[in-house]
Amino acid sequence: MQQFLEKAKNASRMIATLEPSLKDEILRKMADALEKNSFRIMAQNQKDLENATYNNLSPALIDRLLLNDKRIHEMADAIREIAALREPVGRVIDGWVVPSGLKIEKVTIPIGVIGIIYESRPNVTSDTAALCFKSGNACVLKGGKEAQESNTIIASILQEVLINYGLGKEIISLLPDYSREGVSQLIKMDKYVDLIIPRGGEALIRFVSENATVPVVKHDKGVCHIFVDSQANLENALLIVINAKCQRPSACNALETLLVHEKIADIFLPLMMEAFNEQKSIVKGCEKTQKLLHVALATDEDFHTEHLSNALSIKVVQNVDEAINHITKYGSGHSEAIITENYTTGERFLNKVDAACVYINASTRFTDGGEFGFGAEVGISTNKLHARGPMGINDLTTYKYKVYGKGNVRA
Amino acid sequence: MQQFLEKAKNASRMIATLEPSLKDEILRKMADALEKNSFRIMAQNQKDLENATYNNLSPALIDRLLLNDKRIHEMADAIREIAALREPVGRVIDGWVVPSGLKIEKVTIPIGVIGIIYESRPNVTSDTAALCFKSGNACVLKGGKEAQESNTIIASILQEVLINYGLGKEIISLLPDYSREGVSQLIKMDKYVDLIIPRGGEALIRFVSENATVPVVKHDKGVCHIFVDSQANLENALLIVINAKCQRPSACNALETLLVHEKIADIFLPLMMEAFNEQKSIVKGCEKTQKLLHVALATDEDFHTEHLSNALSIKVVQNVDEAINHITKYGSGHSEAIITENYTTGERFLNKVDAACVYINASTRFTDGGEFGFGAEVGISTNKLHARGPMGINDLTTYKYKVYGKGNVRA
Numbered sequence: 001m002q003q004f005l006e007k008a009k010n011a012s013r014m015i016a017t018l019e020p021s022l023k024d025e026i027l028r029k030m031a032d033a034l035e036k037n038s039f040r041i042m043a044q045n046q047k048d049l050e051n052a053t054y055n056n057l058s059p060a061l062i063d064r065l066l067l068n069d070k071r072i073h074e075m076a077d078a079i080r081e082i083a084a085l086r087e088p089v090g091r092v093i094d095g096w097v098v099p100s101g102l103k104i105e106k107v108t109i110p111i112g113v114i115g116i117i118y119e120s121r122p123n124v125t126s127d128t129a130a131l132c133f134k135s136g137n138a139c140v141l142k143g144g145k146e147a148q149e150s151n152t153i154i155a156s157i158l159q160e161v162l163i164n165y166g167l168g169k170e171i172i173s174l175l176p177d178y179s180r181e182g183v184s185q186l187i188k189m190d191k192y193v194d195l196i197i198p199r200g201g202e203a204l205i206r207f208v209s210e211n212a213t214v215p216v217v218k219h220d221k222g223v224c225h226i227f228v229d230s231q232a233n234l235e236n237a238l239l240i241v242i243n244a245k246c247q248r249p250s251a252c253n254a255l256e257t258l259l260v261h262e263k264i265a266d267i268f269l270p271l272m273m274e275a276f277n278e279q280k281s282i283v284k285g286c287e288k289t290q291k292l293l294h295v296a297l298a299t300d301e302d303f304h305t306e307h308l309s310n311a312l313s314i315k316v317v318q319n320v321d322e323a324i325n326h327i328t329k330y331g332s333g334h335s336e337a338i339i340t341e342n343y344t345t346g347e348r349f350l351n352k353v354d355a356a357c358v359y360i361n362a363s364t365r366f367t368d369g370g371e372f373g374f375g376a377e378v379g380i381s382t383n384k385l386h387a388r389g390p391m392g393i394n395d396l397t398t399y400k401y402k403v404y405g406k407g408n409v410r411a
Numbered sequence: 412m413q414q415f416l417e418k419a420k421n422a423s424r425m426i427a428t429l430e431p432s433l434k435d436e437i438l439r440k441m442a443d444a445l446e447k448n449s450f451r452i453m454a455q456n457q458k459d460l461e462n463a464t465y466n467n468l469s470p471a472l473i474d475r476l477l478l479n480d481k482r483i484h485e486m487a488d489a490i491r492e493i494a495a496l497r498e499p500v501g502r503v504i505d506g507w508v509v510p511s512g513l514k515i516e517k518v519t520i521p522i523g524v525i526g527i528i529y530e531s532r533p534n535v536t537s538d539t540a541a542l543c544f545k546s547g548n549a550c551v552l553k554g555g556k557e558a559q560e561s562n563t564i565i566a567s568i569l570q571e572v573l574i575n576y577g578l579g580k581e582i583i584s585l586l587p588d589y590s591r592e593g594v595s596q597l598i599k600m601d602k603y604v605d606l607i608i609p610r611g612g613e614a615l616i617r618f619v620s621e622n623a624t625v626p627v628v629k630h631d632k633g634v635c636h637i638f639v640d641s642q643a644n645l646e647n648a649l650l651i652v653i654n655a656k657c658q659r660p661s662a663c664n665a666l667e668t669l670l671v672h673e674k675i676a677d678i679f680l681p682l683m684m685e686a687f688n689e690q691k692s693i694v695k696g697c698e699k700t701q702k703l704l705h706v707a708l709a710t711d712e713d714f715h716t717e718h719l720s721n722a723l724s725i726k727v728v729q730n731v732d733e734a735i736n737h738i739t740k741y742g743s744g745h746s747e748a749i750i751t752e753n754y755t756t757g758e759r760f761l762n763k764v765d766a767a768c769v770y771i772n773a774s775t776r777f778t779d780g781g782e783f784g785f786g787a788e789v790g791i792s793t794n795k796l797h798a799r800g801p802m803g804i805n806d807l808t809t810y811k812y813k814v815y816g817k818g819n820v821r822a
Contacts, residue, residue, distance in 0.1 A: 013739065017762050098784045102773055109765070111795060190620070194795055209601070210624050215796050236818035243820035328424065350813050351428050354520070362513055362816025371821065372812075373509045384522060384605055384809050385626050385797045398795050401783075402761050405773025407647035409654035410782065 001185045004176060005113070005140070005192035011170035012112045012138035020087040022165075027083035027130055030161045031076035034126060037157050038072045044153040045122070052146055064120045065147055075123045075154075078376060082130040085375045088393045089136045103404040108397040110136030112194035115175075115186050116378075117142045117208065119200045122150035129158055129172045131378055135396035140193065142175040142183060180207075187212035195386075199379050217391070220382035221306040222252035222334035224364045227323040227349065229340035230263035236361060237339040238272060243363040244337070246279045249310045252380060253335045253367040257303055257313045259323040262288065265316045269293055281310040288316035303330045320345050324352045331355060333382055335364035356382065356389035412596045415587060416524070416551070416603035422581035423523045423549035431498040433576075438494035438541055441572045442487035445537060448568050449483045455564040456533070463557055475531045476558055486534045486565075489787060493541040496786045499804045500547045511822075514815040519808040521547030523605035526586075526597050527789075528553045528619065530611045533561035540569055540583045542789055546807035551604065553586040553594060591618075598623035606797075610790050628802070631793035632717040633663035633745035635775045638734040638760065640751035641674035647772060648750040649683060654774040655748070657690045660721045663791060664746045664778040668714055668724045670734040673699065676727045680704055692721040699727035714741045731756050735763045742766060744793055746775035767793065767800035 015023075034041065045067040052062045067075075094106035114137045118124045125143055132139035143151040151174060159169035175182050187196050190213045198208040199219040209216055226244055228237045244255035260268055269292045276283060284298035298313040303326075305311075317323045320338070327336050337359035338349040346360045357367045367390060369377020374392025381387045387395035426434075445452065456478040463473045478486075505517035525548045529535045536554055543550035554562040562585060570580035586593050598607050601624045609619040610630040620627055637655055639648045655666035671679055680703045687694060695709035709724040714737075716724075728734045731749070738747050748770035749760040757771045768778045778801060780788020785803025792798045798806035 013765075016765070096784065098782060100777065100782065102777060102782075104783060112765075213621050215626065215794075233818065239818060239820050247821055354424075354427070354523075355811065357812045357814055359814045359816060362814055362819040363821050365821040366511065366513060366814060366816075366819065371509060371511065371513075372515060373507065383626075388810060389812050399799060400766065401768045401800050403768055403770045403773055403777065405770060405777075407644065407650060408773040408777065409650050410658055410774050410776035 001177065001182070001189070002192070004173070005186075005189050007168070007170040008113045008138045008140055008173055009192045011168040012110065014168060015133070015138065015171050016089075016110045016112075016136045018136065020089070023134060023136070024083040026161060026165055026167075027079050027133060029164075030126075030130065030158050031079040031083070033157050033161050034072055034076045034079070034154070038069055040157070041067055041072055041150065041153050044149040047149040048147055055146070057146065061120060061146070065122065065150070067122060067150060071123065075126045078123070078127055079130040082134050082376050082393070085134060085393055088134065088397050093399060100408055101406065102408055105402040105404070106399050107402055108394070109400050111396060111398050113138045113140060113192055114396065115140045115142070115193050115196045115214065117183060117196070117198045117200065117204065118144070120144040120147050122147045122154060125151045125154045126158065127376060128378065129155070131376055131393055131396060133171065135393045137396055138171050138173075140173055140175055140186065142178065142186070145178050148178060183208070184211060187214055187216075190214045197378060215386070217381050217383045217387050219379040221332050222254070222380075222382075223256045223304065223306050223330060223332040224253060224335045224337075225257045225259055225323075225327050225331060226255055226337045226339065226364065227259040227317070227320065228261060228264065228268055229320060229338060229342060229345055230261040231342040231345065232261075232264065232339040233341055233361075234264065234268055234271070237268065238275060240337070240339055240361070240363045241272060242275050242279065244365055245276075245281060245312050246310065247363075247365055250308045251365065252306070253364050254308075255312065255364060256305065256307055257315065257326075257330065259315050259317050259326060262316050262318055265289070266292055269314070276312070279310065281312050283312050283314060285314035286316055289314045306332070320349055324349060327353050327355075333384070334380070335359065335367040337362065337364050356380070412588065412593070412600070413603070415584070416597075416600050418579070418581040419524045419549045419551055419584055420603045422579040423521065425579060426544070426549065426582055427500075427521045427523075427547045429547065431500070434545060434547070435494040437572060437576055438490050438544060440575070441537075441541065441569050442490040442494070444568050444572050445483055445487045445490070445565070449480055451568070452478055452483055452561065452564050455560040458560040459558055466557070468557065472531060472557070476533065476561070478533060478561060482534065486537045489534070489538055490541040493545050493787050493804070496545060496804055499545065499808050502805075504810065511819055512817065513819055516813040516815075517810050518813055519805070520811050522807060522809050524549045524551060524603055525807065526551045526553065526604050526607045526625065528594060528607070528609045528611065528615065529555070531555040531558050533558045533565060536562045536565045537569065538787060539789065540566070542787055542804055542807060544582065546804045548807055549582050549584075551584055551586055551597065553589065553597070556589050559589060594619070595622060598625055598627075601625045608789060626797070628792050628794045628798050630790040632743050633665070633791075633793075634667045634715065634717050634741060634743040635664060635746045635748075636668045636670055636734075636738050636742060637666055637748045637750065637775065638670040638728070638731065639672060639675065639679055640731060640749060640753060640756055641672040642753040642756065643672075643675065643750040644752055644772075645675065645679055645682070648679065649686060651748070651750055651772070651774045652683060653686050653690065655776055656687075656692060656723050657721065658776055661719045662776065663717070664775050665719075666723065666775060667716065667718055668726065668737075668741065670726050670728050670737060673727050673729055676700070677703055680725065687723070690721065692723050694723050694725060696725035697727060700725045717743070731760055735760060738764055738766075744795070745791070746770065746778040748773065748775050767791070
């Protein structure tokens, strides 16, 4: 493991200062190579699919694993889009001259070696490899065991392109040991690995956070709220709540708990319930809600839960502060929204709620690298430090200070 | 511990959105309070000094502990300077409109609860408390056991001001348990603590890094290099090398290893040695150095060592790439400098060397919050992520995205 990661570290130094045009050319060749080798990919993918069937994986999981011509073409296109993004390395993000006469530049640089742990979908392998490459980082990928054959062939094809350019294949590598023990070792190798990004279930993220000595940027759960204020435009509120809950309930930025101001609850909730019944959502509510709707009682556990389904919990609150306090207690710091026309109430919510993304009069579903204009995303960080919220290629860089003197010494 | 940290967390929410003018007023009152209570401080400090004498601490360490009228006045002035800094919370660091029409603002916010672990000097207590307060954070301070009485009275005086303003004293608190066990608990409380900043010896930093589940920003050692290129202005080189090594050898940004291009080694090294002899530095060198100077052989260990004294190791190298490779192997990612008039060589060094601060034609001693224009500094981070290099109040903030819609839903 140590030898393997030492090679990744050396490879990261090799690509850290590669010319942007060369990086983009290599990425486009990688995209072409995936398409040209689609038969090789599908042959290996078939093995994963057979294993999945043998292991009685659910049809939904098997569908996630499946690679066909269309999906391979989409993977290639995703790489081409990443190639077309603005160069993230070498941006001067700040700069000034100090009294001693030194010119100081704060400049973005690659992070180094990034370990990414993810689950079933094999397209994540090419997406994250391309994102790391574009931002000048070496990556060590650890995908789901069930996609191992697919991931291996995808990584091999990308590595073949690197080799054709005389670059080390260790720029993109798969973790050799797919077991928990392999992950356990990886996350302690702070001498070689600069960042770990775990994407997956709570157990994995907890395990990584508790055991890593390498810095971790988590992609954790989202328990997102919308507060419909007494001064909300109710038509907007209805559209936004339905969108946030129903458009894609399995997303981490989907609505889990609706908070409604008591002054408009008797008008808004029945309206909303009607719309929800069309969407076949499962609604629970607090005692005040139960006076207005025929729903089951929402428990403390319901308010803590990321359902990833069409379930919704409702709480009637007295004012914006009760809404903020509920979010402070139950929220996961992901995405929170208020619907109001009142300036002061809106600003209070936006400022007081501590979350990666706080919205006024918009759906929480916009928390997404694409919607934020970042292009492809690494994921949505629930960290408070380094990267927060949608994480694009710029978040795969750190910085250094370049200091230009004229023989300056310190007095 | 949990109850104690829960209070700190609640306190952090209270000050996160405090008005800037009020924060500054409170800071100025804290400065006044330290001066007005100088007798109380000195009385408690006396106990620490007596313990130190009883425990046979070195005169240098005892001097670090000592607080007198002048030093208390300096502590107060440091707080006043922090009050005068530009407000770090609420800065809009980026902002744009996306195709869906949403306006997105990236805005700085406090981090939350910051745990700071430091050593002997008691002025660090008031400095860091003020830095955290100015940036809207609650802090949990853990100073050196030998300064416990001084730290306790300083914190109490600051807390009295908070209480006078009707604010919770938990905004600034000392860790109740000063033992290693106390630290051990603190660094695992990721539910309540958002950041740990350990400042101190390697053993402490290693312990914290290995055991923390809270994110850590390290303030680790500096093994800093200067490379004198064949095309250096030798007069500048001489001044810079002497400054970097001799002006304050105990600083982490002081020079440890000098790298000299072989083409000018025979001219430069004897010149430099003459200047060094005046400064009574202890010089060692590689075999090539030994052909030019009468010095002991520098071992691999010497090249790895942060001496914190007037010791210097010298290595003669063939070119800038050998210099860069040496720094990659032995450097600590702190501060590295090249002295050259050659544009291409200079840029190569600045780009290829991975360190928080890279210099051309200036002394590494400038790596400092004050010299960088940040005002007071929390320290110098050797992290690669979150904060790198001199860490000012802006580095005690993180960000959120504020998103302004007009009823937007995701398509």
